[in-house]
Amino acid sequence: MGHGPYPSIGSGGGVNPQVQQWFRAVDKDQSGFITAAELKAALVNAQGQTFSETACNLMLGMFDKDRTGHINVEEFEKLYTYINQWLAVFKTYDTDQSGNIEEKELTNALAQMGFRFTPDFISFLVKRSDPKEGKVSVDSFIVLCVQIQRFTEAFRARDTQQNGTVTIGFEDFLNVALSCSI
Template sequence: VDKDRSCVISDTELQQALSNGTWTPFNPVTVRSIISMFDRENKGGVNFNEFAGVWKYITDWQNIFRTYDGDNSGFIDKNELKQALTGFGYRLSDQFYNTLIEKFDRQRKGQVAFDDFIQCCIVLQRLTDVFRRYDTDQDGW
């Protein structure tokens, strides 16, 4: 994976090593998001120890993705996304699910690939974290 032998795996190197199951390159935005979560020293990549965490993180997401990809198509459609996010504890409107599919469906097929599913969940979690930070009385407003 560390093609340039720098002892740091860059986002480009990680992207080349990953497969989303659709024979298309892994979403570079997703790769950068994952790298930023594990790059403790802000070096623009991950070292070997950090890479172990990255690999576990991706493997865990892959297992979740397979659980909710009910038709084994290699994609998550709107209903499967709804099942997944409901399973994570989210209660969202149908319109919001439509928005998520529209935003994260890079291939414009009404469904999201593995890498885009990860990105969707990362963004949703970040939005939730920010909302909770400002919703100090936890009333949802």
């Protein structure tokens, strides 16, 4: 206890050993903390690309409660669980098990989540994720779902009459858009 590069090893006693092992592998500079860049280097999607900077910043930011730009092993454990939950969700919607979500699969996924979007809009979402092949990778899927979740909350909070429309001024509009989009 108290020796080695991990000052949190004592308090990290409650952390799952497998998670601790992952943490050490991802923490390339052995600083005892994981940055978004270290996370990015460790996560690869089915297209063989590392996760996007956007996805890594988004996910790290969710668990980096003290805003230091890095997470310790306890925060990492929560992130690890979070990512695994998303992977499980992704797999249930990736019905052809291609490792990507195509337009038809995204249509089903969003419908099951309770969204009724027009086909044109879903097509736009897919092209936004992958203009070339129209495949939504797991990291893009996580970013997309988190964005839609956040927008939905922000919209609902303003849709006081619950009629599906809001009346909004420019600054608030910009505020919502920039806060939710990351």
